[in-house]
Amino acid sequence: MWNILEYAAWALSALFGVLMLADLIRIDTTYDNELLISSREGEIEATAERHEI
Amino acid sequence: MAYEPPKQSLAGQIFDVVTLLVLTIGALYIPLYLGLAGAAKVPNPIANPTWESLGQNATEQQQWAALGITDPAAANDIITARFDYSFSWSSLIVMAVLVIGYFVMVVRLSDREYREVIEERFGTKRR
Amino acid sequence: MENVTSTAAGTDRLRLLRVLGPAHVWALGVGIVLVGEYMGWNFSVGKGGMIAGLMACWVAGLLYTCVAMIDSEVTSTVAAAGGQYAQAKHIVGPLMAFNVGLFLVMAYTMLEAANAITVGFLLDTVAGMQGQTGLNQQPFIVLAIMFLAWLNYRGVLATLTFNLVITAIAFIAIIALFMSVQLGASAVPLDFSAITSDPLPYGWVGIVASLHFGLWYYLGIEGTCQAAEEVRSPARSLPYGTMAGIMTLLIAATMTWYICSGLMPWEYLGQAGTPLFDAARVTGNTSLMVLLFVGTAFATLASANGCINDASRAWFSMSRDRYLPSWFGAVHPVYRTPYRAIVFLVPIALIFALGAPLDQVVTFSILSGLLGYTFMTFNMVMFRNKWPLDKIKRGYVHPFHPLPTIVLLILCSTAYFAVFLGYGTQLSAMMCFYIVASLWFHFRRYKFVRRGDQFTMPWPKPHGY
Known part of the structure; x- marks a missing residue:
């Protein structure tokens, strides 16, 4: 029983890995890299939290 | 600029x-x-161990049994193992210098970089 | 389009999804830490005896209460993914920020690896109880990391909701064990006679030494602020979730010490692999055993899950500022997660989980955490000096300043000494690592960083510059 579980675990690991990688490649080829790395720190601050007394 | x-x-x-x-x-x-x-802990097993000579009272013996150890000889190493806390002062000093020196270095270099950041962000300081 | 900010130039920007509430912050903080109650803390008993274990539990509790208070104040004001990294960048300076970012990535990735190793060990134990010897643990270690990484990849709300559920179950399991033993469910009575017959087997130095593993009870609670950019209202939720978290942990830690010390001889407890599960075995009650097995498994998974979340946020934030290659600073356009950072850290975690021994990984993790707490002390003092209380509005102001800072510094120094007693070489090796990495950053990497852009908070100019 445990031997089957071992193979199942390998298979599932591979499945999750492939899902992630496939999605990563799909996203990277679909969207422009400039858009993907466009996130900037501090945008919450600019809109919601002003820290003024 | x-x-x-x-x-x-x-x-x-x-x-x-x-x-x-x-x-x-x-x-x-x-x-x-x-x-x-x-x-690592170093075991100092005693000869001919009994629960009494290992300092285990009646309740503790019951607990050992519940953990699957009924023979005092099997618990001998676990019970008698001790750490060695001796250390040399010189290595303690080396370590202290490393840790303190590290933080002093990082904070000083950071401060130099930080002044540049503030200058660029807020413009030159008015005197 | 929701969650895309249009800038003045007319270009769209991606950002992380802001969906979390205080309960998720609690789940992230407690989820990472609670595994410490299920394994690891008990080495403090081995290092100094039963009383030393309790002292370590409370002294470390005090240390972490200081950490939680200080952290809540700064992070309720600097709300950015990356947590302490962003704090360091605004308050101390870029090189410190780089180091803090590394502390975070190291501490969490190593802890994630340790958790995966524990999952493998636990399954091996169960297989052993069913008569299957020599289980190959590797597929299960890999599966745990892969599954949780995939969950993290797919979105933060599902990830932390999952964490909330399994953390709650693991916490309830501890309470259930405590209650049942109090109500007499145990076949073997509680016994604290070692407190009087063998109070301090190592003398006073044992109490100091046990602090090393006393940290395990709470290590990682400061991870709550990594979620800052994904919380709906950071100034309120972060202090609330963090404080609730530390209270939960103080309760759980004391109950854990009480049950385990009462049900097991301290010599056994001091070297046990899974102390709470062993305590359940001693009670002889099968349902308690099953419950605590589930608790152990869930606590480990919750911790690994939170670690992936936090390590990737830290890596992502550093890349966004070009401290690391900017390629990693990407946000997934659909799931809104730092997906490249998550994927990149998977093989790293696997290297540690499959290649390095557990105690080595754990020590590296503890030491990185400890360096981070030391940073918090002077960070707090500088924060209050550069922006006094009447200068900017804080979401939470911690009381008795500078008392918590001083206490924290004293306790950190003691903890360094405690680590030194057993792992002096690792401590030196790690200090050398951080020194070399700092020089590398200062002299090579920093030239790729835009200077003024690093300061992103809408604060006035710091006092004294």
């Missing part, structure tokens, strides 16, 4: 990540390879 950083090539990006990885794995494995890692 704001500082304009150079554009980094893909190869440069990969090289930088690899450098950092090599450093990390080095720090983790070098003490292992030098055989300097870890502080």
